Amino acid sequence: MGVYALISRNFNNNKMSGIYREVSNLAPKVKIDSNNNVTESDGCGENENLNRNVKLLKSLNIQKTNQKNYNLSEKSIRVENDNLNSEWNIDSSEFAKSTCNPVRKLIEQMKIEPNPELQMIALSIGDPTVFSDIAKPDSVIKAIQKCIDDKKFDGYTPSYGTEAARQAVARYYSRPDNLIYKFNDIILTNGCSQAIDLCITVLANRGDNIIIPKPGFSIYKTLAGTLGINVKYYSLLEENNWEIDLEELESQIDDRTKAIIVNNPSNPCGSVYSRMHLLDIINLAERYRLPIIADEVYGDMVFPGNEFYYMSELTRNVPILSCNALSKRFILPGWRFGWVAIHDPKNYLARVRAGFNDLTTRILGPNSLVQASVVEILDNTPQSYFDSIMETLATNAEIVYEKLQTLPGIVPRKPSGAMYLMVGLDMKCFPDIPTDVEFVQMLIKEKSVFCLPAKIFECPNYIRIVITMKKEKIIEACNRIEEFVLAHYKPNS
Numbered sequence: 001m002g003v004y005a006l007i008s009r010n011f012n013n014n015k016m017s018g019i020y021r022e023v024s025n026l027a028p029k030v031k032i033d034s035n036n037n038v039t040e041s042d043g044c045g046e047n048e049n050l051n052r053n054v055k056l057l058k059s060l061n062i063q064k065t066n067q068k069n070y071n072l073s074e075k076s077i078r079v080e081n082d083n084l085n086s087e088w089n090i091d092s093s094e095f096a097k098s099t100c101n102p103v104r105k106l107i108e109q110m111k112i113e114p115n116p117e118l119q120m121i122a123l124s125i126g127d128p129t130v131f132s133d134i135a136k137p138d139s140v141i142k143a144i145q146k147c148i149d150d151k152k153f154d155g156y157t158p159s160y161g162t163e164a165a166r167q168a169v170a171r172y173y174s175r176p177d178n179l180i181y182k183f184n185d186i187i188l189t190n191g192c193s194q195a196i197d198l199c200i201t202v203l204a205n206r207g208d209n210i211i212i213p214k215p216g217f218s219i220y221k222t223l224a225g226t227l228g229i230n231v232k233y234y235s236l237l238e239e240n241n242w243e244i245d246l247e248e249l250e251s252q253i254d255d256r257t258k259a260i261i262v263n264n265p266s267n268p269c270g271s272v273y274s275r276m277h278l279l280d281i282i283n284l285a286e287r288y289r290l291p292i293i294a295d296e297v298y299g300d301m302v303f304p305g306n307e308f309y310y311m312s313e314l315t316r317n318v319p320i321l322s323c324n325a326l327s328k329r330f331i332l333p334g335w336r337f338g339w340v341a342i343h344d345p346k347n348y349l350a351r352v353r354a355g356f357n358d359l360t361t362r363i364l365g366p367n368s369l370v371q372a373s374v375v376e377i378l379d380n381t382p383q384s385y386f387d388s389i390m391e392t393l394a395t396n397a398e399i400v401y402e403k404l405q406t407l408p409g410i411v412p413r414k415p416s417g418a419m420y421l422m423v424g425l426d427m428k429c430f431p432d433i434p435t436d437v438e439f440v441q442m443l444i445k446e447k448s449v450f451c452l453p454a455k456i457f458e459c460p461n462y463i464r465i466v467i468t469m470k471k472e473k474i475i476e477a478c479n480r481i482e483e484f485v486l487a488h489y490k491p492n493s
Ligand SMILES: Cc1ncc(COP(=O)(O)O)c(C=O)c1O
Pocket: 126, 190, 191, 192, 193, 194, 217, 263, 266, 267, 295, 297, 324, 325, 326, 327, 333, 337, 338
């Protein structure tokens, strides 16, 4: 009889800790028989992954320790197996088994062995609290502190959130001239991921489809996949500043399409759409009577000279479900506070609103202390805080872009917002490196610089660089990337 265990990554080397934050909640499950042999892995519910994971684990030399843990000593990966009792055959559900995060899948395949001589620089983590030197404003700390001291916010809240917090989000979103939200247009969630999850769940049934960007954030596919909802892709055109290929988007729509997801500003591209382009997308959605799920978690995070528009500002006809959070702009991803803002002036979504209400009874609302503090945070965080974040990011983007564009065989793409920069790789110029995945792997091994292969975002032969690091680190990372590129660049071989 088998038992299930979680593999948690536990790097002994301090330099490595934190690298896996982006995937740390994505521990793969494996089946271990009574002789401690790996017999099965849920992987992503696919045989291919199952076999790969089994091979991977076997190759990692599992050793049993006194604490009944299993050290995958060669790679410093530990299998937590405490107190597992194999007498009851308790399996994980089909729902869990069908959940697959492509980031996890790919990272597992990669051999991550940094150069021991060099301190690791992780440009891979989309967590703006890590490594950046931007201090939180006092008002944020005081706001949560006060809510703790008040002792009034320890109980349950309504499942869609308190009226006060929803009012605060509605105020934050409204524009005096053309966009007014009311508190009952706002549903509070645990981060933007859960907001997106609710939107997909409320709109589509098993066998329906949603249309998502490529390159794009991988969670859309993960969330839809678990629910048996298909994803279809539209391309973002690099040559047009990563604007949406509208023809392709249109060609993907069929009678089972339930929504279009638009992510602006974009992860991973760092692009920001013009008003005109957003209007084109909205017009297309209107023609096909499709709601838009607008992932605007990087809303307002644009570099000087660029302008950000919420999609809801631009239409009174197309229902827009705007998903957002404190995670990025307020640099509070760990607080897990997000929301869906329902923009639906024509009231097409009355039944969907009821569906949202029902679905929130599964989540019972975000943390009540955070809900209480959000009123002060959304109303009174000084603009200077946001400005200093965007200045830092714009400076870092400039440093990385200026340096990398001098290098042969790689083409950085200048971002206009968010916190990422994409770099195209001309793989013909690197004959000893087969793909972006090996490029990333070898860069870690030789130079201890960790970027993400954009294959994760359905965009092979690019890497994504996170630009939230301190300036000195960014410069050091760029210098190491330069050494790496020059060592492997062989254009005519
Ligand atoms: C485009 C995009 N949407 C949503 C999220 C999820 O945000 P949250 O941490 O608030 O769940 C992320 C996080 O990196 C993201 O990049």
